[in-house]
Amino acid sequence: MxxxxxxxxxxxxxxxxxxxxxxxxxxxxxxxxxxxIVFFAISGHYLLLNAQFLAIVNIIVYAGAIMVLFLYVLxxxxxxxxxxxxxxxxxxxxxxxxxxxLLLVLIAALKKADIANQIAETRTGDIGLIxxxxxxxxxxxxxxxxxxxxxxxxxxxxxxxxxxxx
Numbered sequence: 001m002x003x004x005x006x007x008x009x010x011x012x013x014x015x016x017x018x019x020x021x022x023x024x025x026x027x028x029x030x031x032x033x034x035x036x037i038v039f040f041a042i043s044g045h046y047l048l049l050n051a052q053f054l055a056i057v058n059i060i061v062y063a064g065a066i067m068v069l070f071l072y073v074l075x076x077x078x079x080x081x082x083x084x085x086x087x088x089x090x091x092x093x094x095x096x097x098x099x100x101x102l103l104l105v106l107i108a109a110l111k112k113a114d115i116a117n118q119i120a121e122t123r124t125g126d127i128g129l130i131x132x133x134x135x136x137x138x139x140x141x142x143x144x145x146x147x148x149x150x151x152x153x154x155x156x157x158x159x160x161x162x163x164x165x166x
Contacts, residue, residue, distance in 0.1 A: 008048055015041035032070050039063040053130045 018041065021034040039062045046055035137145055 004048060007044070011041045011044040011048070015045075028074050029071065032067055032074065035070075036063050036067050039067070050129070053133055056130075 015038050018034045018037040022031045022038065025031040025034060039058055043055040043058045043063070046052075046058060
């Protein structure tokens with residue numbers, strides 16, 4: 001047994017345990033921190049699949065920017081236990097039914113999937129390399145890429161204009 005399967009199982013256990021802690025933690029700040037650990041474990045899986053770009057983007061965008069935004073919003077909300085309204089019994093029941101229905105749909109979808117014949121290539125190929133993505137992006141799709149950058153620039157200018165005080 002090589003290093004890759006061991007690393008896969010360690011990352012999988014870490015991701016599953018952290019994901020369970022996200023939904024069972026009482027403190028929302030702890031849930032966000034556990035979610036950051038989940039994102040790091042998923043980035044480890046991306047690295048095992050030779051998808052360095054996805055791993056780096058996952059860490060920078062999700063674990064970095066979005067989770068910092070979540071923490072900032074949670075700190076601004078200043079959640080207190082005494083001002084939290086009591087949960088309705090029917091609302092809890094509806095959540096359990098919805099979660100169970102989702103679980104049944106996922107099980108049905110996985111039952112139909114032919115996972116045994118799909119083997120991921122690890123440490124081979126060059127599909128997920130940043131160099132190849134850059135070549136395709138700046139050779140084949142340079143015009144749509146530049147158009148999207150102009151779109152983002154106009155959105156930023158619009159946000160500044162809307163947010164400007166009279």
